[in-house]
Amino acid sequence: MKLVNALRIAAVAGLATALILLARSIGSELGIASAMAESAMALGFLLLFAFFLGQASPVIGAPRITGYLLAGIAAGPYALNLVSLESAEPLRLVNGLALSLIAFTAGGELKLERYKPRIKALSLAVVGQSTSAMVFVMAVMFPAFYFSGVTDVVSPTNPVAAAFGAALLLGILSMANSPATAVAVITEGRAKGPVSEIVMGSTVMVDVVVILVFGLLAPVVGHFLGMAESGQASGVLRHIGGAVVIGLVAGAVMILALRQTEENAALWVSGMAMALSEVSIHFHVSAMLAAIVAGFMVENYSKSGEKLIKAIEYSSAPVYVIFFSLAGQGLDLSALAANLPLAVALVLSRMAGVWLGVNTGLKMAGEPGEMRKNAWQGFIGQAGINIGFAVLAQQLFGPVGGVVATIAISAVAVNQVVGPIMMRRALVAAGEISSGAPATKSVKTEPATQG
Amino acid sequence: MNNLVWIIIGLVGVGFIWAGFIFSKERLPAFARETLLTGWEVFLLGFAIGPGGLGLIGVxxxxxLNPFIALGLxxxxxxxxxxxxxxxxxxxxxxxxYMTVGQALATGVGLFIIFxxxxxTLRGGQLSELAVxxxxxxxxxxxxSPTAISMTAARLPKSALPKVRPLLVIATLDLAPALVVVGLVFCFFDGARGAAFSEERGVALFFxxxxxxxxxxxxxxxxxRKRLSEExxxxxxxxxxxxASxxxxxxxxxxxxTNLLVGVILANVLSHDDSLHTALHSTEKPFYVILLVLAGMWWTAEGAAVWITALALAAGRMALKLYSMRALERLVEGGRQLAPEAGLALCSPGAMGLAMGLNFMLGYHSDMAVFAFGVIAVSTMFSEVVAPALIRRAVGEGELTKKAESQEKMNETG
Incomplete structure (x- = not known):
C-alpha cells in the first residue's frame, strides 16, 4: 500500500474519532446529548472506522476482517469507549443477517462437481482436525484445570471429575472452526485453488460434526459434572433434521425467486437471509446449517448459483463490516486478561492439535507436502458458532459451564484475530491469492490485498 | 419471533419494489398516475401498519428504527x-x-400566521412551543416538489417544456430557505426542554x-472513492x-x-467530474421510499383540529403561492416570462415536507410536535391529490393522450 493511501486512511479514521469525541464534548458541555440517538451515531462511526481500518489491514499482512475486528475492539468499551455496549445493542440485529449471508456463501461455494475429486481429503481433514484438536485440548486442559484449581472452587466435591468434565467440554468446543472467517478471507482475496477448497469444505463439514458431537456428548459431560439433565441425544437429530428441512424449503424458494428476478436479487437474498435466521430461531434449529443447506441447494440444483453469490457480494459489504466490528466491540477484554494463561494454553494446544490432525488427514489422503504445510492454518479461526456453544454450555452446565465459557470465549478472542491472518498467509503461500496484484474486480480496481 | 426483523424485511422490500413504480408511473393506471406523484401512498401504507393504524408495529x-430514519433524512x-x-x-x-426567495418568504410568513x-384557537399551548x-x-x-412537476411534465407535449423549466428551478431552490429555517429552529429552541429559546445554546450549536x-x-x-468498488x-x-445524521x-x-451544509461544501469543493449528486441520485430511490413509510408509521391521524388546520393550510398555501408569484411577476424584471398562474405549479410540497415534519416530531417529542406533524401530513396529502391538475393548469397545457404521445415521438424521430 502506498504511503499516501495509508496516510489518507489514517486521517479518515482519525477524523471520525475526532468527530465522535467532539460530539460527546459538545453534548456534555451543553447538556444535550440524547442517549436514544447514540445508536445511529455509533452505527455510522463503526461503519466508517472499521471499513477504513479494514482497508489498512494489508499493511500487517492481514485480511480486511481483522481490521474490522480490531476497529471494534479499539472503539469498544474496554479500549477507547467510543461505542458503548448499550448503544451497540440495537445494532446486533444485523448478526442474524450476517451469519445467514455467510452461510449462504459457504453453501454456495460447495459445488459438488468441484469437491467430488477431493472428498477423501476433505473427510480425512475433518476427522483428523476435529479428533486431534479435541484430544490435544483435553490433554492440556485437564491437568491445567486440576492443578490450577479453577474447577475446584465451583465443584469442590469431586475435583478430578469436574476438571475432566470441563476439559471434555472445552475439547468439544475446540473442534469448531469459523466458516465466517473462511468465507470472508476467501471471497475477499478471490482465492481459488486446493487449499481454499479444502478449508472451505472442511470448516462447513466440521460445524455439522460439532453440532452432532455436542449433542451426543453433552450427557457424558453432564455426568462428570454431576448434572442430571444436561442435554439429550434425541434433541440433536431434531436440531439437525429441522435445520435441513428449513434449509431445503428456503433453497427451493430462493431458486424460484432468483429465476424470476433479474433486478433486486440482492434484496431477495438479504430478505431471505433475515427470514431464515428468524425462522430457525423460532424452531430452535441452527440457522447456519439451514442457510448452508439452502446455499448448497441453489448452487447444485439450479442455474442460479452465480447469481446468488453475486447478490451476496453486493449486499454483504456493509453487513460484514458491522458484523465483524460488533464482534470485536463486544469482546470482553477484562475476562480475557483474567483468564489469559488458561486461554493461551487452550489456543496453543488447539493449534497443535489442528496442525497434527490436518497434516495426518491430508497425508493419509495422499495430498502433497506443500498443501499440508499450508492448509492447517485455515482452521485456526473461530467465531460465532463457538461463542454460541459457549453460551449454551454456560446454560447447561452451571458454574463449571460458566468457567469453560469464559475461557472458550477468551480463546475465541485470540483466534478471531490470529485466525484470519494465518489463513491469508497460507493462501498467499499457496499462491491462491496474490499479495499485491490487482484484483479482477468488475466495477473498479482495488488491490487484491484489500479486497 | 422478532417483529423488528420482519418490519425491516418488509420496509426494505416495499422500498425496493415500490421505488420502481414511483419512478416509472407508466405501469400504473391513469387515475393512480394522476394522484401518486411523489409516493404519498407509501406514507399511507406506513400509517396503516404503524401504531396509529392497525398497530402491527409498536412505538x-x-x-x-432510528438509524433508518437518520439515513433517510x-x-x-x-x-x-x-x-x-x-x-x-x-x-x-x-x-x-428573486422569485424563488420572494414566493418562499411570502408563503412561509403567511403559513406561519395561519398555523x-x-x-x-383550536388547541392552545405554550407560546414558545406554538412558535416553534x-x-x-x-x-x-x-x-x-420538483418531482411532481417533472412527473407531470413528462406527460405534457414538448411545446410545454419551456414553461416548465423555470418552475423546476424555483421548485428545486425554494427548499434551501426552508431547510435553513429548520436548522436555525433546532439550534435555538431546545427540544429537550419544552422548545425553550436559548440564545447561548443557539449560537453555540449554529457554530x-x-x-x-x-x-x-x-x-x-x-x-x-475512485479506488473503491461499487459495494x-x-x-x-x-x-x-x-x-452525520x-x-x-x-x-x-x-x-x-447538517447534511445540507455538508452537501453544499462538497458540491463546491469536489471537481465537476466527481458529481456527488449523480452518485447519490443513482441509489436514492429505496431510501426515499423507506423514509416515507417510516414517516407514515409515526403519523397519528387524530383530532378534528388537525384536519381543520391542515385543510386551511393547504388552501392558504395555494392562494399564497398563486398570488405571491403573480405579484412578483409584476414586480421583478423578467417575471412576466412565467405563466400568470405559475404559482399553482408549486403547490405540491412532496416528500421533503413530510421529512421536515418527521424530523421535527422526533427532535421535539411533544404533543405539539405530533399535532404539527399531523397537520403537515394531511395538508401534504391534500396538496398532492390536486397537484397534477394544478400543474397542468399552470402551464396551460392538457395531458398527452397515448396517440398524441406516439405521434410526437414519430415527429421527433422523423
Whole structure:
C-alpha cells in the first residue's frame, strides 16, 4: 500500500474519532446529548472506522476482517469507549443477517462437481482436525484445570471429575472452526485453488460434526459434572433434521425467486437471509446449517448459483463490516486478561492439535507436502458458532459451564484475530491469492490485498 | 419471533419494489398516475401498519428504527445540498432567484400566521412551543416538489417544456430557505426542554453545525472513492450519512440541515467530474421510499383540529403561492416570462415536507410536535391529490393522450 493511501486512511479514521469525541464534548458541555440517538451515531462511526481500518489491514499482512475486528475492539468499551455496549445493542440485529449471508456463501461455494475429486481429503481433514484438536485440548486442559484449581472452587466435591468434565467440554468446543472467517478471507482475496477448497469444505463439514458431537456428548459431560439433565441425544437429530428441512424449503424458494428476478436479487437474498435466521430461531434449529443447506441447494440444483453469490457480494459489504466490528466491540477484554494463561494454553494446544490432525488427514489422503504445510492454518479461526456453544454450555452446565465459557470465549478472542491472518498467509503461500496484484474486480480496481 | 426483523424485511422490500413504480408511473393506471406523484401512498401504507393504524408495529419497535430514519433524512439533506454548486447557481437567471426567495418568504410568513392562530384557537399551548411548531410547519409546507412537476411534465407535449423549466428551478431552490429555517429552529429552541429559546445554546450549536459539517466534508474529501468498488462506495455513503445524521440527532440538531451544509461544501469543493449528486441520485430511490413509510408509521391521524388546520393550510398555501408569484411577476424584471398562474405549479410540497415534519416530531417529542406533524401530513396529502391538475393548469397545457404521445415521438424521430 502506498504511503499516501495509508496516510489518507489514517486521517479518515482519525477524523471520525475526532468527530465522535467532539460530539460527546459538545453534548456534555451543553447538556444535550440524547442517549436514544447514540445508536445511529455509533452505527455510522463503526461503519466508517472499521471499513477504513479494514482497508489498512494489508499493511500487517492481514485480511480486511481483522481490521474490522480490531476497529471494534479499539472503539469498544474496554479500549477507547467510543461505542458503548448499550448503544451497540440495537445494532446486533444485523448478526442474524450476517451469519445467514455467510452461510449462504459457504453453501454456495460447495459445488459438488468441484469437491467430488477431493472428498477423501476433505473427510480425512475433518476427522483428523476435529479428533486431534479435541484430544490435544483435553490433554492440556485437564491437568491445567486440576492443578490450577479453577474447577475446584465451583465443584469442590469431586475435583478430578469436574476438571475432566470441563476439559471434555472445552475439547468439544475446540473442534469448531469459523466458516465466517473462511468465507470472508476467501471471497475477499478471490482465492481459488486446493487449499481454499479444502478449508472451505472442511470448516462447513466440521460445524455439522460439532453440532452432532455436542449433542451426543453433552450427557457424558453432564455426568462428570454431576448434572442430571444436561442435554439429550434425541434433541440433536431434531436440531439437525429441522435445520435441513428449513434449509431445503428456503433453497427451493430462493431458486424460484432468483429465476424470476433479474433486478433486486440482492434484496431477495438479504430478505431471505433475515427470514431464515428468524425462522430457525423460532424452531430452535441452527440457522447456519439451514442457510448452508439452502446455499448448497441453489448452487447444485439450479442455474442460479452465480447469481446468488453475486447478490451476496453486493449486499454483504456493509453487513460484514458491522458484523465483524460488533464482534470485536463486544469482546470482553477484562475476562480475557483474567483468564489469559488458561486461554493461551487452550489456543496453543488447539493449534497443535489442528496442525497434527490436518497434516495426518491430508497425508493419509495422499495430498502433497506443500498443501499440508499450508492448509492447517485455515482452521485456526473461530467465531460465532463457538461463542454460541459457549453460551449454551454456560446454560447447561452451571458454574463449571460458566468457567469453560469464559475461557472458550477468551480463546475465541485470540483466534478471531490470529485466525484470519494465518489463513491469508497460507493462501498467499499457496499462491491462491496474490499479495499485491490487482484484483479482477468488475466495477473498479482495488488491490487484491484489500479486497 | 422478532417483529423488528420482519418490519425491516418488509420496509426494505416495499422500498425496493415500490421505488420502481414511483419512478416509472407508466405501469400504473391513469387515475393512480394522476394522484401518486411523489409516493404519498407509501406514507399511507406506513400509517396503516404503524401504531396509529392497525398497530402491527409498536412505538417501542419504531424507536429502534432510528438509524433508518437518520439515513433517510441525511440522504435527503445531502442530495439537495449536493445540487447547490455556486457555479451552477450563478447561471440561474436573477429574476428566478428573486422569485424563488420572494414566493418562499411570502408563503412561509403567511403559513406561519395561519398555523399560529388556528393552533392557538383550536388547541392552545405554550407560546414558545406554538412558535416553534409554526416555524417548522411554515417551512415544511412552503417548499415545492420538483418531482411532481417533472412527473407531470413528462406527460405534457414538448411545446410545454419551456414553461416548465423555470418552475423546476424555483421548485428545486425554494427548499434551501426552508431547510435553513429548520436548522436555525433546532439550534435555538431546545427540544429537550419544552422548545425553550436559548440564545447561548443557539449560537453555540449554529457554530458547531458548521464545524461538524466542515470536518465531515474534510473526511469525505480524504476518501479516495475512485479506488473503491461499487459495494464499498455504498458502505462509505451509508456510513458517512448515518454518522452525520447520528451526530445531529445526538446533539439535538437537524440531520437535514447538517447534511445540507455538508452537501453544499462538497458540491463546491469536489471537481465537476466527481458529481456527488449523480452518485447519490443513482441509489436514492429505496431510501426515499423507506423514509416515507417510516414517516407514515409515526403519523397519528387524530383530532378534528388537525384536519381543520391542515385543510386551511393547504388552501392558504395555494392562494399564497398563486398570488405571491403573480405579484412578483409584476414586480421583478423578467417575471412576466412565467405563466400568470405559475404559482399553482408549486403547490405540491412532496416528500421533503413530510421529512421536515418527521424530523421535527422526533427532535421535539411533544404533543405539539405530533399535532404539527399531523397537520403537515394531511395538508401534504391534500396538496398532492390536486397537484397534477394544478400543474397542468399552470402551464396551460392538457395531458398527452397515448396517440398524441406516439405521434410526437414519430415527429421527433422523423
Amino acid at each position: 417501542g419497535e419504531l424507536n429502534q 441525511g440522504w435527503a439533506g445531502l442530495i439537495f445540498g449536493a445540487q447547490l454548486r455556486v457555479a451552477d447557481l450563478r447561471k440561474v437567471e436573477p429574476f428566478l432567484r 399560529f392562530f388556528l393552533a392557538l 411548531a409554526a416555524f417548522l410547519v411554515a417551512a415544511a409546507c412552503s417548499v415545492s 458547531h453545525s458548521f464545524l461538524i459539517a466542515a470536518l465531515l466534508s474534510a473526511m469525505f474529501l480524504l476518501i479516495d 464499498h462506495n455504498l458502505v462509505v455513503f451509508l456510513g458517512f450519512i448515518i454518522f 447520528g451526530i445531529s440527532f445526538y446533539l439535538g440538531l437537524s440531520p437535514l440541515f
